[in-house]
Amino acid sequence: MDCSAVRISEHRGTEPGGFGASLHRVGASPTPTTRPVGFDSLVADLATRCATAPPERLDAVVHETLYQVGEALTFDRCVAHVPDGADRIVRPKFVWTRDGVDMPAEDVDGLVAFPSLMTAVRAGQTVSASSLDECAGRVDRESFASLGARSFAAVPLALNGARGALVVDVASERTWTPDVLASLHLVAAVIGQVLVRKRDHERMAESLEELRQQRTRVSPEEAILRRDLRAMQPDRTIAAESVTIRRVLDQVRQVSPTSATVLLLGETGVGKEVFAQAIHNMSPRQRRQMVKVSCAAIPAALIESELFGRERGAFTGALSRQIGRFEAANGSTIFLDEIGDLPLDIQVKLLRVIQERTVERLGGNESIKVDVRIVAATNRNLEQAVAAGTFREDLFYRLNVFPIAIPPLRDRIEDIPSLVWTFVDEFSRAFGKRIDAVSKDSLAALQRYNWPGNVRELRNVIEREMIIAPGPTLVVTAPRPLPSQRRSTSTKLVDVEIEHIRTVLDACAWRVRGAGGAAERLGVKPTTLESRMARLGIVREKRN
Numbered sequence: 093m094d095c096s097a098v099r100i101s102e103h104r105g106t107e108p109g110g111f112g113a114s115l116h117r118v119g120a121s122p123t124p125t126t127r128p129v130g131f132d133s134l135v136a137d138l139a140t141r142c143a144t145a146p147p148e149r150l151d152a153v154v155h156e157t158l159y160q161v162g163e164a165l166t167f168d169r170c171v172a173h174v175p176d177g178a179d180r181i182v183r184p185k186f187v188w189t190r191d192g193v194d195m196p197a198e199d200v201d202g203l204v205a206f207p208s209l210m211t212a213v214r215a216g217q218t219v220s221a222s223s224l225d226e227c228a229g230r231v232d233r234e235s236f237a238s239l240g241a242r243s244f245a246a247v248p249l250a251l252n253g254a255r256g257a258l259v260v261d262v263a264s265e266r267t268w269t270p271d272v273l274a275s276l277h278l279v280a281a282v283i284g285q286v287l288v289r290k291r292d293h294e295r296m297a298e299s300l301e302e303l304r305q306q307r308t309r310v311s312p313e314e315a316i317l318r319r320d321l322r323a324m325q326p327d328r329t330i331a332a333e334s335v336t337i338r339r340v341l342d343q344v345r346q347v348s349p350t351s352a353t354v355l356l357l358g359e360t361g362v363g364k365e366v367f368a369q370a371i372h373n374m375s376p377r378q379r380r381q382m383v384k385v386s387c388a389a390i391p392a393a394l395i396e397s398e399l400f401g402r403e404r405g406a407f408t409g410a411l412s413r414q415i416g417r418f419e420a421a422n423g424s425t426i427f428l429d430e431i432g433d434l435p436l437d438i439q440v441k442l443l444r445v446i447q448e449r450t451v452e453r454l455g456g457n458e459s460i461k462v463d464v465r466i467v468a469a470t471n472r473n474l475e476q477a478v479a480a481g482t483f484r485e486d487l488f489y490r491l492n493v494f495p496i497a498i499p500p501l502r503d504r505i506e507d508i509p510s511l512v513w514t515f516v517d518e519f520s521r522a523f524g525k526r527i528d529a530v531s532k533d534s535l536a537a538l539q540r541y542n543w544p545g546n547v548r549e550l551r552n553v554i555e556r557e558m559i560i561a562p563g564p565t566l567v568v569t570a571p572r573p574l575p576s577q578r579r580s581t582s583t584k585l586v587d588v589e590i591e592h593i594r595t596v597l598d599a600c601a602w603r604v605r606g607a608g609g610a611a612e613r614l615g616v617k618p619t620t621l622e623s624r625m626a627r628l629g630i631v632r633e634k635r636n
Contacts, residue, residue, distance in 0.1 A: 158188035220245035220268035331510035348374035358498035361548030380424035388433035401453035432472035515554040534568035
């Protein structure tokens with residue numbers, strides 16, 4: 093069926109995917125006025141499965157979600173109305189019903205059958221009626237009555253700017269409590285994330301087909317590298333061609349649906365803020381904006397009031413009350429960048445916030461509860477800072493719940509082409525320039541450079557070249573190493589040999605063996621190169 097609607101018997105056991113075992117079954121008892129036992133953990137489990145399910149399982153995941161929610165909250169029918177690409181028609185794309193309950197026609201347009209309800213929900217409102225007498229729209233009443241429904245509720249279903257509706261109903265009169273409506277909002281957020289992933293996957297498949305058609309028209313001798321589809325992924329700011337970044341993204345997907353504190357570690361410029369935003373976007377808190385704080389950018393005298401707020405008159409110049417960043421992030425995520433630069437006295441107060449989930453404004457004595465998910469980041473070695481006494485050990489352990497190490501760009505050179513296209517597209521929109529191709533020699537040069545400034549440095553290079561680009565083909569010149577980064581030159585044969593071997597090793601991320609490895613580039617056997625490296629004392633320099 094085109095609408096992907098299925099009927100699932102209310103007598104089934106565990107649904108495919110293992111959802112049934114995590115649900116507290118209500119049975120034939122009266123309809124609940126509050127969330128049933130275990131519902132919050134059920135939604136968290138659903139969110140995790142939705143975030144990790146492969147693309148081919150996404151439709152099934154939505155069906156399983158409707159089944160679990162319908163059983164948990166004792167509905168008779170759950171329908172996810174999804175808008176078409178032009179947002180002019182809303183179809184009942186996913187449907188679950190109990191045995192003996194009618195299903196809506198698969199070609200029905202929700203905007204026609206339920207005009208009042210859909211108008212309200214698509215405007216961001218929640219709609220519910222304990223009986224059809226409370227339903228203001230005549231057409232809506234008739235449509236629900238034809239389905240045998242006597243009471244219903246509907247919440248918005250957000251899909252990248254478009255809005256559908258999650259509509260549930262029962263065959264008897266029912267009071268819709270705030271608890272139950274809040275539960276529906278949680279479920280709608282989970283389903284919305286799945287549908288956005290599904291659309292992104294479909295668009296990527298369409299782009300892949302278009303790319304294949306383009307490649308059939310490109311001669312092998314062409315000296316220009318055309319755009320690779322791998323740069324066209326849903327999150328364009330995180331290129332994931334390299335194995336190292338894929339492992340990091342696996343960690344991000346694992347921790348995002350939880351409320352665990354995350355510590356992002358990596359050199360300056362590796363994109364820690366981008367990964368923090370990805371964690372927030374894949375979490376149940378993604379409906380609210382993430383609050384960002386650079387701990388090094390705020391003067392020491394003001395950082396306490398910035399983080400925790402202040403009361404009027406707390407210090408000279410404090411002419412009004414101000415809430416802090418933690419209060420602003422209530423119900424969302426706070427990103428504490430450069431946490432290693434936080435003064436020791438503020439570290440003590442941050443530790444209390446993490447432990448007690450309360451803040452006290454500067455100059456006040458009231459404890460204010462906050463529900464905040466913390467993502468911290470640093471380019472410093474916090475273990476060394478603890479040993480040196482500049483960072484509290486107890487705070488380090490509180491932050492180090494789920495550490496994620498983000499590799500430097502020189503260790504993920506496979507990602508450079510995708511990142512280049514990401515920045516090309518960004519600056520094409522900003523400067524009004526069209527770039528259709530990037531020189532192959534340019535990409536090769538960018539992959540040979542060591543990138544001490546990491547992704548941020550690469551972005552700056554592309555921005556400069558985009559400004560001066562005269563035509564649709566971008567030619568990029570890799571930056572020259574700073575004097576402090578260059579090794580001293582020597583005319584001795586052994587020193588020249590060492591320098592040459594090191595240069596080649598740097599260009600292939602110190603891979604000796606395999607295709608594209610240093611041995612292949614130097615034209616020697618891997619064992620020969622390894623023995624020569626040992627004889628010459630060539631080892632990879634450790635980087636902080």
